[in-house]
Amino acid sequence: MAGLSEAEQQVWEAFPAGMPADLRTGEQEKDTPERGQSWGPERTVRASVLKTLLLERRAAEPGHVARLSLVGARIVGPLDLTDAEIGVTLELTECHFDQEVTVANARTRRLDFSGSSLPGLHARQARIEGDLVLRDCEIPAGIRLAGAQLGGILLLNYARLGASNGYALHAARLVIDHSIYCAHFEAAGGIYLVGARIGGGLHMLEARVTSRERDALEASRTTIHDDCNLVEGCRFDGAIRLVQAHVHGQINLSGAHLDNPDGPAVIADNLRVDQNLYCANLTANAEFRLLGAHIAGDLVLSGAHLNNAGGHALDGGSLVVERGLRCDEGFVADGGLRLIGSQANVFELLPAREITGDIDLRYARFGLLRDDVSSISGTVQLDGSVYDALDPLLSVADRLNWLARQPDGYRPLPYEQLAITYRRLGHDADARRVLLAKQRRRRKTLSLPAKTWGLLQDWTVGYGYLPGRAAMWLLTLLSIGTVLFWFDPPTQIQSGTGFNAFFYTLDVLVPVLKLGQQNAFAPSETTQWFAYLLTIIGWVLATTVATGITRTLTRN
Structure with a gap:
């Protein structure tokens, strides 16, 4: 291709052999995104050249597999691969992009941007047959993956994302065959996974997600076929929302730190977890x-x-x-x-x-x-x-x-x-x-009359639960009555019956008994009031005992 710079020519020639074009200058320390902005022409490659390579596809050299592998370049201009059919692996690592990378609706193989700085990554409806690797990337405008399909993993370890419209990662309805990894990950915006289907797990370790405008993690109606690990060192400033989500493995929030001054820290209504939900040593400040x-x-x-x-x-x-x-x-x-x-x-x-x-x-x-x-x-x-x-x-x-x-x-x-x-x-x-x-x-x-009747039941038989109390009252009154009527016997009014103080007291006290003593003898004037009192107490005792027995029998 005519008009190529020396750096572009190196990329052009490395492509058919599947070899990396390494434009780094040999410094021992990793290039930073800020330094990438000042890289000279020896490290600058036009995005249009890369697009031509990917779409026109130079034939692979015999015995080699063509791929675009570029390390340490400054890529100028928009790399727009919308609707493209890309049949090679794309590796643009430790590169600095001055404009957003777009692979929306594209079909491609493995994408690797490890260590690169991208203003944004737009991959809506993309079909990626292999992995999407964004390890150690700086992406100020975040990632859009809504409706995308990934045949491999999504690797975000050590990545640092900003937000666009409140979301650092917008991946609604994402379908991924394997797992999402976010170890030592930072996002200044929410993660949106509503309706996603994750064939593996969601794994976050020492991650920091800050979102006050949106939920920190919105994964409602998401299906995760393995574990969801948001563990040691993970901090979420904003809500974790898992409404109607289904996790076939376990959820582990052990050691995580959750803050949300504007509402609940976790909203997991109708969540289904097929194994365990571990929240050991979790701190939730909402x-x-x-x-x-x-x-x-x-x-x-x-x-x-x-x-x-x-x-x-x-x-x-x-x-x-x-x-x-x-x-x-x-x-x-x-x-x-x-x-x-x-x-x-x-x-x-x-x-x-x-x-x-x-x-x-x-x-x-x-x-x-x-x-x-x-x-x-x-x-x-x-x-x-x-x-x-x-x-x-x-x-x-x-x-x-x-x-x-x-x-x-x-x-x-x-x-x-x-x-x-x-x-x-x-x-x-x-x-x-x-x-x-x-x-x-x-x-x-209860009302006053009902309280009074309740007190009588309590004093006499303990509402039927203390039957021994009724026996105590009976024995006490029998003893008093026997002694009193012994010393002051009643007057006989019917012949043929001998007086017995004990049975006379029992006949007066227990209304259901008919021993003949009460009808044969009339109490004297001094003991008449006591006989009446015994009769009244007897009826109260009988009624409360019957009530208590009925209550107990009904319960049993």
């Missing part, structure tokens, strides 16, 4: 939201710090965790825990510091609830919650104090559930104490 999420394994928050004072540190309404929801081993929550209607085989709430926010477990279902009630100082809502076992079981007094933390007054279901648990474990006496406490708490909500 709400962690998992409404309707389904975790097939464990949700591990051991050592996590969830900070959202005055709000919900964890909002897991209708969350399903098939194994364990673990908030232990250093777990700290500055804010409330809302788990309305959630389910977990094991729920461990063993925080390292006292939880002062509200805990809402209404209509939740747990196989085992393992907790530390001494570390909870806020309200606890348990209406409708179900658990098969408690660890530790604790004393009835401690558990009743736990139930008393409900903020909206008397609720019967928490008492019923606690009694069921005690009974299931063979602690029948403790179960009765819980149900008695339930009736006493209920009595405070």
Whole structure:
């Protein structure tokens, strides 16, 4: 090709042999993008020359595979390969581009821009058969990959991206056969993966994503067929949004740091994870939201710090965790825990510091609830919650104090559930104490006549849960009556019956008995008032005993 500079001629001749054209000047240190702007003609290549090579394709030399491999060049002019069919590998490494690179709607093989500086990369609807390598790249206007298809990996390790329209990486509906790697990655803008299908995993290590204009990571309705690792050293300033996403492997947020002053740190409504969700030692300085999420394994928050004072540190309404929801081993929550209607085989709430926010477990279902009630100082809502076992079981007094933390007054279901648990474990006496406490708490909500009748039931038979109390009253009154009528016997009004002070007292006291003593003898004037009192007390005792027995039989 006529009119080529010396640098361009070197590229032209290296192409058919598949050899790299290395235009670096031999410095030991890597060239920086700023220095690339001042590179002279010995390192300058026109983008139009590269485009001609790629589109006209010089024939490969015998025994070689043609490819465009250029190192350390300053590339001037727009490299616009829109709609192109590029049948060779394109490697433009440690290069400086003065204009955006465009491969929109193009079909190509492997693209490698490692160590290069690009104003932007536009690859919407591109079909890349191999890898897209952007390792250690500087891309101030970010990357556009919406609708692209990659047959290999997307490598962004050590890359530094700016943003265009708020997004550093816009890859909606991206289809990639393998994984995305973002180790030691920086993005001054959001990552947009809505509707993407990732055949491998999403792996971020020591990455920093800052986005206040957009979500830091928007991956709603995304499918990831392997793991999603956003781990040690990762910092997200902005929300992570995983609404209706499906991760076939596990999600690991262990050691990550999440900030979002404008809303929740994590929004994962209806997220599905086929393995575990690890959040050990996570720091989230905003709400962690998992409404309707389904975790097939464990949700591990051991050592996590969830900070959202005055709000919900964890909002897991209708969350399903098939194994364990673990908030232990250093777990700290500055804010409330809302788990309305959630389910977990094991729920461990063993925080390292006292939880002062509200805990809402209404209509939740747990196989085992393992907790530390001494570390909870806020309200606890348990209406409708179900658990098969408690660890530790604790004393009835401690558990009743736990139930008393409900903020909206008397609720019967928490008492019923606690009694069921005690009974299931063979602690029948403790179960009765819980149900008695339930009736006493209920009595405070009743009208004055109902309170009075409740007090009578409590004093006499403990609402049917203390039958021994009725026997005590009966024996006490029998003893007093026997002594009193012994010293002041009644007057006989029917012949043929001998007087017995004990049976006379029993006949007067128990209304259902007919021993003949009460009809045969009339009390004296001094004991008549006591006989009337015995009759009244007898009817009260009989009524309250019958009420208590009916309640107990109905429950059983």
